[in-house]
Amino acid sequence: MNSIKRSRWLASLCLLPFALFFIIFQIAPLAWVAIHSLQAESGWGLANFSKVVSSKFYRQAIQHSLEISFWSSLFGILIAILGSYSLRKVDSRLRDFVNAFANMTSNFAGVPLAFAFIILLGFNGALTLLLKQAGIIEDFNLYSKSGLIILYTYFQIPLGVLLLYPAFDALREDWRESAELLGANAWQYWLHIGLPVMTPALLGTFVILLANALGAYATVYALTTGNFNVLPIRIAALVAGDISLDPNLASALAMILVGLMTLVTFVHQWLLKRSYHVAR
Amino acid sequence: MSFVSVQNLQKSYGGSPVFNDINCQIQRGEFVTLLGPSGCGKSTLLRCIAGLTAVDSGKILLDGNDLVPLSPQKRGIGMVFQSYALFPNMTVEQNVAFGLRMQKVNADDSRSRVREVLQLVELQDFASRYPHQLSGGQCQRVALARSLVTRPRLLLLDEPLSALDARIRKHLREQIRQIQRELGLTTIFVTHDQEEALTMSDRIFLMNQGRIVQSGDAETLYTAPVDVFAAGFIGNYNLLDADSASRLLQRPVHSRLAIRPEAIALGPGGELDGLVRSHSLLGNVIRYRVEARGVELLVDVLNRSSADLHADGQRVSLTIDPTALCEVA
Amino acid sequence: MSRAETGPSRLYHRLVVYLLFLILLLPLAGTLLYSLATSWSASLLPSGLTFKWYLALWSDPRFLAAFGQSLLVCVGALLLSVLLILPLLFVVHYHFPRLDALMNILILLPFAVPPVVSSVGLLQLYGSGPMAMVGTPWILIGCYFTVALPFMYRAITNNLQAINLRDLMDAAQLLGASTFQAAFLVVLPNLRKGLLVALLLSFSFLFGEFVFANLLVGTRYETLQVYLNNMRNSSGHFNSALVISYFLFVLVLTWAANRLNKDKS
Numbered sequence: 001m002n003s004i005k006r007s008r009w010l011a012s013l014c015l016l017p018f019a020l021f022f023i024i025f026q027i028a029p030l031a032w033v034a035i036h037s038l039q040a041e042s043g044w045g046l047a048n049f050s051k052v053v054s055s056k057f058y059r060q061a062i063q064h065s066l067e068i069s070f071w072s073s074l075f076g077i078l079i080a081i082l083g084s085y086s087l088r089k090v091d092s093r094l095r096d097f098v099n100a101f102a103n104m105t106s107n108f109a110g111v112p113l114a115f116a117f118i119i120l121l122g123f124n125g126a127l128t129l130l131l132k133q134a135g136i137i138e139d140f141n142l143y144s145k146s147g148l149i150i151l152y153t154y155f156q157i158p159l160g161v162l163l164l165y166p167a168f169d170a171l172r173e174d175w176r177e178s179a180e181l182l183g184a185n186a187w188q189y190w191l192h193i194g195l196p197v198m199t200p201a202l203l204g205t206f207v208i209l210l211a212n213a214l215g216a217y218a219t220v221y222a223l224t225t226g227n228f229n230v231l232p233i234r235i236a237a238l239v240a241g242d243i244s245l246d247p248n249l250a251s252a253l254a255m256i257l258v259g260l261m262t263l264v265t266f267v268h269q270w271l272l273k274r275s276y277h278v279a280r
Numbered sequence: 281m282s283f284v285s286v287q288n289l290q291k292s293y294g295g296s297p298v299f300n301d302i303n304c305q306i307q308r309g310e311f312v313t314l315l316g317p318s319g320c321g322k323s324t325l326l327r328c329i330a331g332l333t334a335v336d337s338g339k340i341l342l343d344g345n346d347l348v349p350l351s352p353q354k355r356g357i358g359m360v361f362q363s364y365a366l367f368p369n370m371t372v373e374q375n376v377a378f379g380l381r382m383q384k385v386n387a388d389d390s391r392s393r394v395r396e397v398l399q400l401v402e403l404q405d406f407a408s409r410y411p412h413q414l415s416g417g418q419c420q421r422v423a424l425a426r427s428l429v430t431r432p433r434l435l436l437l438d439e440p441l442s443a444l445d446a447r448i449r450k451h452l453r454e455q456i457r458q459i460q461r462e463l464g465l466t467t468i469f470v471t472h473d474q475e476e477a478l479t480m481s482d483r484i485f486l487m488n489q490g491r492i493v494q495s496g497d498a499e500t501l502y503t504a505p506v507d508v509f510a511a512g513f514i515g516n517y518n519l520l521d522a523d524s525a526s527r528l529l530q531r532p533v534h535s536r537l538a539i540r541p542e543a544i545a546l547g548p549g550g551e552l553d554g555l556v557r558s559h560s561l562l563g564n565v566i567r568y569r570v571e572a573r574g575v576e577l578l579v580d581v582l583n584r585s586s587a588d589l590h591a592d593g594q595r596v597s598l599t600i601d602p603t604a605l606c607e608v609a
Numbered sequence: 610m611s612r613a614e615t616g617p618s619r620l621y622h623r624l625v626v627y628l629l630f631l632i633l634l635l636p637l638a639g640t641l642l643y644s645l646a647t648s649w650s651a652s653l654l655p656s657g658l659t660f661k662w663y664l665a666l667w668s669d670p671r672f673l674a675a676f677g678q679s680l681l682v683c684v685g686a687l688l689l690s691v692l693l694i695l696p697l698l699f700v701v702h703y704h705f706p707r708l709d710a711l712m713n714i715l716i717l718l719p720f721a722v723p724p725v726v727s728s729v730g731l732l733q734l735y736g737s738g739p740m741a742m743v744g745t746p747w748i749l750i751g752c753y754f755t756v757a758l759p760f761m762y763r764a765i766t767n768n769l770q771a772i773n774l775r776d777l778m779d780a781a782q783l784l785g786a787s788t789f790q791a792a793f794l795v796v797l798p799n800l801r802k803g804l805l806v807a808l809l810l811s812f813s814f815l816f817g818e819f820v821f822a823n824l825l826v827g828t829r830y831e832t833l834q835v836y837l838n839n840m841r842n843s844s845g846h847f848n849s850a851l852v853i854s855y856f857l858f859v860l861v862l863t864w865a866a867n868r869l870n871k872d873k874s
Contacts, residue, residue, distance in 0.1 A: 007788060011704040012698040021693055022715070022742075022758075025751040030722055036733070040773045077628070086625035094623070098630050104863045105633045110732060111837050112852040116636035119643050119845065121421030126654075156780025157633065174365035177332050180352040181359050182430065192378070195368040215723030218819035222838055232725040238826050239729050243852045247733055254726040269717075 033258075036201030037251035058234065062256065064145060065231040069213035072152030077206050079153070087161070088168055096159060099165070106158035115157025117142060117151050117223070120269035143224050151219060156209050167201035200274045207268040211261050231257050283308035284434060291324060298324050299490035304484075306468065310390050311460055312425075313469045313477040316487035317513070322470045325487075326436050329468065330359050335563050342434060353382075355528070358427030359436040362443055364419040366411040372398070373407040373420050379430035384525075388537065397429045400459060417448040428463070435460070435467045441476065443498055451478055459540035478502065503540075504606060507583050511538040511608050516567075519608075528552075528575045534605045541567065541580035543604030546590065550597030556590050572598055613762045662850035670853070675836035682822075682832060683744050686753030687808055693754065694761050695800075699792055702766070702774050709766075716759040724820035726731045727752070731825055744829040752821045757811040763866035764810075768803030770798070802869060809866035858862070 031061045040047035052058045076103075087095055120127045121142045131137045141147055171194060195202075217232040226233050226241070231253060237243070238250035282305035287304040300323045306312050314322035327333040329340055331352035341348040347355050358566040366375050373394055399405045401421040411419055420440055428437060437456070441449045457480050460467050471477055477484050478498045485495045494506045505511035511519055517537040523532035546554075546568070554572035566588060568579045579598070581588050590596055666672055726781045731752070735742040742748035774796060781791035788865030799810055819834040828833060837851055 014700045018697040019647040021689070021751060021754060025731075026718055026722070026727065026755045029727045030718070032730035032734055033726055079632070082625055083629040084559060086622040087629070089619075089627050090620040094626060097438065098626055100864070100867055101630060102633060102866065104860055104862065105637070107813050107817055107859045108637065108856060109386070110817055111834050112640075112855060113636065115837070115841075115845075115848055115852055116640040119849065120636055122641040126634075137863065145356075154632075154636065157474075157629075161629075172363070172365065174363055175367055178359070178361065178365040178426075179367075179378070180332070181355075182329060182379035182426070183353045183359060185744055188328045192381075193367050193369065197367075213718065215725065217723070217725050218823075218834070221823075222819075222841070225841075235725050236824060237723060237727060238808040241731050248728060250729045254729050258722055260620075260724055263725065265717055265721045 012020075013017070033254050034249045035251075036248050037255040039248050039251075047229050048249050052250060052252055052256065056248070057229070058253065061078065061229045061231050061234045064229055065214055065257075066260075068145060068148050068152055071211035072156050072213050073140040073206055075139075075149070075153040075155025075172050076160050076209055077164075077202070077217075079157050080164050080205070081202070083157070084161045084165040087165060087167060099161075102158045102161045103235065107164060109155040111222040113145075113151070113155060114219050114222035116152070121147070123152070136152050137161045143228070148220060148223070148228065151223065152213050152216065155216075156212065159212060160205060160209060164201070167198060170197060170201065200271045204271040207271065211264045211268075214257065214260055214264070282306055283354055283607075284340040284468075285339075286325075286329070287339040287341065289328065289340065290336045291321075291328060291333070292336060297490060298601060302490075302492060304436070304492060304495065306466060306486055306505055306591060308466055311457065311467045311469065311480060311482045312436070313471060313481040313484045314487055315471060315474060315513075317482050319489075320487040321490040322487050323438055326359075326468060326470050328437055329434075330357055330436055331355050356432055357434045357436060358430060358432035359438065360420070360423045360427055362439040364411070364416075364423045366419055366422055366426075368411050368604060371410055372403065372414070374529075375411070376426045377421060377431055379426065382432065383410045391463045393429055394425075397425045399535040400428070401425045401455070405497050409438075416444050417452060420444065420452060421455075423557065424459070427463075428459070433466070435465050437467065439468045439470055439472070439602040442471070442473075449476075478514075486513065503604070505538060507515045507608050508536060511606070516541050516578055516580070522573045526571050530573075533607075538606040538608050539577070540604055541578040543601040544570075544577060544579045545601070546570070546579055546581055546588075546596045547599065549596060550599040552598040552600070554596050554598050556594055556596055557588070570596065570598065618802045625806075638794050640852050643846060645855045646846060648846075662844075662846045663854070665847060666850045666854060671831075672836065675831045678746070678830055679816060679833040682753065682830075683812055685746070685750045686757060686815060687812060689750055689754050690757045690761055690811070691804075691808070692766065694758065695797075695804075698762065698765050698769060698797070699774075701722045702769050703778060705801045712762065716762050719759055724752075724756075724818075725824070727755075728821065728824040743825055744827070746826070746830045748825050749821060749830070749832070752820065752825065753815050756818060756821075759814060760811045760814065761807045764807035765800060768800055769796075772799045806866050806869050809862050809869070813816055813862045816855075816859060831848075 037048055038044055038046065040051075052062075087098060110145070118127075119125055121140060122128065123142075125142070128137075128140050128142075131140070142151070175193055175197075176189055178191055184192070215232065219238065220228055220233060221228055221236070226237065234252045235250050235257065238246050284306040286302055286304045290300055291298045292484065300545050302321075302325065303364070306343045309369065314325060317320045324333060328335045329347070331350065335348060335505060338348070342355070342357075350547050365379065370378070377390050378398060380393060385393070390538075392409075395404060396409060401420060401424055403421055404424065406418065406422075406580060407413065411422070415421065423440070440456075441452055444452065453476060459465075469477075476503075483495060483497055484501050486493045486501060488509050493571065494501060495509050496504075501510070501514055505514060508519060511517040518541060520537045520539070522533050522535060522537075525537040552572045554570040557569040557571055557576070559566055559568045561583070564583050566581050566583050568590065577598075630660070642655060644658070645658045647657035647659050647661075649656065697712075701712060731748065732743060734740070735748055737743075742751070777795055777799070778788070778791050781795045782788070786794065815832065818832075821836070822832045822835050823838065826832070828839065831839070833855060837848065840848055840851065
């Protein structure tokens with residue numbers, strides 16, 4: 001019995017260094033933020049949160065964040081659904097190539113992506129000029145909400161394709177054949193069988209895309225030099241910006257962001273459980 | 281005029297032929313089995329009839345109409361798959377009602393027809409269960425009900441029992457045959473299991489490498505195989521080349537010979553002397569390996585009493601039924 | 610056994626895939642072209658092609674310093690990760706399998722808590738005082754460890770489950786090996802490929818990290834991404850060359866990871 005106990009002790013010791021680093025760099029900062037979100041000049045309380053809620057400026061930041069995240073995730077997932085479904089149907093050489101390419105472009109986010117888009121779709125960007133010449137658009141402002149939605153959609157696509165491609169494995173070919181013999185055409189198959197079976201995976205992916213967009217900082221910072229009003233920018237400005245620093249207010253905003261992300265993560269975990277039930 | 285007529289069907293996958301010039305006729309109400317080893321083309325032929333796999337050329341006539349240009353939706357054929365293919369997001373009742381829904385049958389008629397067919401497969405109490413709550417055998421019965429409820433002209437079954445364990449397989453076998461007889465439904469059954477084929481079918485098409493090697497009823501196929509492959513596939517034939525056969529029978533034999541193991545009797549007063557090399561107990565049959573005149577033979581003896589037991593190394597005498605000798609190509 | 614796609618649907622699928630490829634390619638292609646252009650202002654195409662931007666880039670000492678510093682931090686973080694995560698995984702899967710459920714929740718934290726949020730706490734806690742790390746590469750290494758954690762944990766967990774850790778360890782111990790020996794000589798070699806792939810992918814991800822690098826360290830230890838951002842006001846061609854060079858580097862890494870992954874299966 002003793003040697004087993006001893007080895008368990010030794011094993012627990014192995015966990016210590018990990019726990020130490022994890023606490024220092026992940027748990028402690030989070031705890032600090034949680035605690036200080038409730039601390040204002042007047043002492044403990046929800047003063048920071050009421051400041052956030054009553055300020056039009058901060059409400060706009062939350063609204064912008066939610067809007068950009070929602071729309072970019074929606075467009076991203078629609079493009080990803082069509083893309084990954086067709087990807088499964090083409091020959092393996094094309095499929096492997098585009099798959100690998102999508103994998104690699106998922107790394108092309110943040111600052112480099114912002115620069116690439118400025119080149120293409122900035123005020124003097126090649127694509128902007130092309131579209132203007134063709135008369136398709138009057139003027140295009142990349143540095144606006146719709147510009148950001150396009151930018152965010154771009155980096156959502158590879159992630160969406162990556163997540164959805166294996167999700168189609170849940171659809172068995174013989175369901176399709178069965179449905180055909182029973183008289184269903186392609187639309188009816190997707191409506192009654194295909195989409196319902198895939199719904200948990202689709203929603204799960206949508207939720208991950210939402211989280212991805214909500215927390216994104218680098219891309220929007222690089223594009224607008226921190227001048228666009230979204231939640232991550234506001235938080236960073238209050239701790240590292242040029243003007244008034246207010247770490248407690250930043251903490252409150254941060255907790256709101258974390259709250260949104262946690263909600264999103266929980267929904268995703270719950271959907272994951274449901275998908276196993278259906279896909280058997 | 282036959283009910284189903286396959287004429288000059290050709291199919292190849294990427295250059296290599298799957299089957300070449302297949303022809304077969306099936307009568308209305310017949311239960312026909314496509315039997316053969318893996319890769320012989322039986323499943324592909326079935327899928328071509330269903331319209332799930334395209335054919336290169338040829339005709340498939342069902343009640344006089346050529347099916348080849350029709351999509352699977354319009355062929356009026358029911359099919360049961362080896363993997364059941366039940367829709368996981370629907371209950372048993374919804375699964376079975378799906379075909380009726382596609383035919384736009386009204387809700388009341390649909391409900392009563394679904395109930396009727398569920399009673400036929402003895403699953404009326406399981407209507408609101410989901411597929412993942414059912415056993416394999418139950419799933420297969422639901423699949424069967426689903427394909428029957430639309431009153432198809434032809435029923436196809438693609439190795440439906442292969443994924444089930446032996447006891448359920450036997451029970452379902454009987455149930456399928458019974459339902460088929462009751463409904464008078466023309467049925468094509470695909471299997472690699474010869475016991476299934478022999479017990480269930482009116483007629484068997486034995487296939488090998490994309491050709492129909494022999495067709496006939498169970499008795500014919502079993503007692504009169506046309507070639508070496510047929511003799512080797514059905515039953516446990518003793519296959520002797522011409523020389524060994526001549527040596528055994530002490531008369532000239534010009535082609536290969538197939539002898540059924542139960543056609544050789546082990547008993548006193550036989551014409552041949554033999555030596556028991558080994559034996560295996562198969563339950564109600566004892567299978568002996570006996571050597572006679574330098575030829576090794578499988579002999580099956582019904583396990584009726586201890587008189588039928590012969591120890592290894594024992595000398596026995598054999599009698600071969602001359603009518604059971606079959607010359608094969 | 611799947612049905613052959615009929616003509617028009619096959620065409621449709623090919624078109625969709627090509628379109629997808631085009632959409633993903635466009636920003637990259639634009640940047641590549643810009644990096645090779647002599648000048649390209651308000652016109653549809655560049656006026657000429659040249660390599661001079663790349664030459665300028667690769668001879669800029671500040672760029673090389675930033676590249677080197679990025680490398681150092683990422684490699685350091687991954688080294689730390691391996692040292693911390695491997696024993697952790699081993700102990701969890703062999704001794705305390707019930708901890709796996711807890712671990713799966715813990716590794717969700719880096720996802721649910723975006724780097725911006727952590728930075729708020731990190732700046733306050735380690736900006737001054739006994740544990741002052743802000744502005745040094747050490748805080749980056751620690752933070753990058755938490756970023757890499759979910760990837761590495763998941764990848765190696767899958768690997769461990771695939772090789773059936775318990776059975777391997779039991780077999781080795783029955784043959785006389787101590788726990789330590791069994792872990793090093795038997796389990797580790799079997800994890801090699803999965804570990805390598807996880808490391809390569811984590812590296813690519815860390816190399817592109819900006820938030821921690823900018824907020825916690827900034828110009829005091831300039832990583833490549835921070836350098837890229839700081840150079841925003843210099844020539845766009847120069848920046849494009851920078852972006853393409855960065856991307857090529859990451860491309861090589863992901864390609865290597867892909868090849869290794871394929872080898873495995």
